[in-house]
Structure formats: structure tokens, C-alpha cells
Amino acid sequence: MSETNYILPTDGTSTDDITDGVGTYDVVLLVEQGLSAQDAEQVRSLHSEIPDQVVYHVLLPLDDAAARVEASVGMLGAGDVMSAPGLAMTEEELAAVREECRQRSDEELAASLSALTAAGATAHGIVTGQPPVEALTKAVAEVDAREAIILTRPHVVAEFFHVDWSSRARRKLGVPVLHLLERETFDEQAGGGEGVTGV
Numbered sequence: 001m002s003e004t005n006y007i008l009p010t011d012g013t014s015t016d017d018i019t020d021g022v023g024t025y026d027v028v029l030l031v032e033q034g035l036s037a038q039d040a041e042q043v044r045s046l047h048s049e050i051p052d053q054v055v056y057h058v059l060l061p062l063d064d065a066a067a068r069v070e071a072s073v074g075m076l077g078a079g080d081v082m083s084a085p086g087l088a089m090t091e092e093e094l095a096a097v098r099e100e101c102r103q104r105s106d107e108e109l110a111a112s113l114s115a116l117t118a119a120g121a122t123a124h125g126i127v128t129g130q131p132p133v134e135a136l137t138k139a140v141a142e143v144d145a146r147e148a149i150i151l152t153r154p155h156v157v158a159e160f161f162h163v164d165w166s167s168r169a170r171r172k173l174g175v176p177v178l179h180l181l182e183r184e185t186f187d188e189q190a191g192g193g194e195g196v197t198g199v
Helices: 037-045 065-074 078-083 091-118 132-143 156-160 165-172 186-191
Strands: 024-031 053-061 122-128 147-152 177-181
Touching: 024 132, 037 091, 037 147, 037 177, 053 091, 053 132, 091 122, 132 147, 132 165
Parallel strands: 024 053, 024 147, 053 122, 147 177
Antiparallel strands: none
């Protein structure tokens, strides 16, 4: 799935009244990994009372091939690195890793859209190579989103220093931003210290 621009409806269905059942209530989801069925159900439950059609626009950052290579090399012991000077990857090997990352991201996006559809949602999405918060900011503006939801794995260190996606997005966007943890129920999130965070 290639990156495409979002297109706003031109049929005059846009409205500011979300209770009249006319128009759409657009929500941009920035996800760190593919959504589980539980994640999709929880996200859908947040908007079940809105009469307007809720449309989810999913952004999944492209898995970074360079980061995966660095992580793999970093897992080797210092002795292994010192004794193996030929660790540099060829262009062909790096291209293969990049293609594998693209395929994995496409599969995770497809799984996320399927999970949302199974939960009764209308969903579209893209894999994006842009920095995540920039992609989120662009998507919110393009679809005139009412809110943004960021789903991540716990990042204790990043959140402590407020450099995580949610904190950065709150500083840039003019819409409510909700941060949820993937693969955890609302009850688990509320009781585990990380918690559900929002504006």
C-alpha cells in the first residue's frame, strides 16, 4: 500500500453538528504497530454514541530498516563485533531488509483496517515514511479531523521526558489527542501506572 493523500468529501456532507447523523466525524489514528481485535473494539467503543458516521484514518509509520539493522548489530557482543569487521551490509542486502520492512508494515496496516472493519468501523489508512508526528499533523489538517488517537507500546523513558508522540502531537495540534496503550484493555491501562492520557 503506497502513501497517498487524504481527500476531503466534496459532496457537502461536512457539518459541525455531530449529533444530526449527517456528515462524518473523522478520527486520525497513529499506531505504532498493527491493531489487535481488542484495540479496534476499544477504539470503536469511544465513538459508539456519535450519530454521524465515524471514519478512522489510520497512519502506520514504515518500519525503519536502518534501525532494525542497528538493533541487530547492537545485539551482538562487543567481542563479536571486534572480531567481525565485515558486518557492513551490501546495497542488495539493505534493499532486501527495506522490502521486508515495507511488506511487514503493509500487512500490519491491512490487519488494522480489517480489525476496525470487523468492529463495525469505517477505516482507511496508509503506511507513511514521514516522521510520525508530522504525518499525524498533516492528516488531521487534510481530513479536518475532530480528534487524534495515538496507540503505542509503553515507552516509559520517552514519556518521562515528554518526547513521546502524544506529547509532541499535543503541542502541535488543535484537536484533542488521546494516548492509548496497544494490547491492553482500558481497565489494565487505568490500573497499571501508564494509564490512558488525554487533553
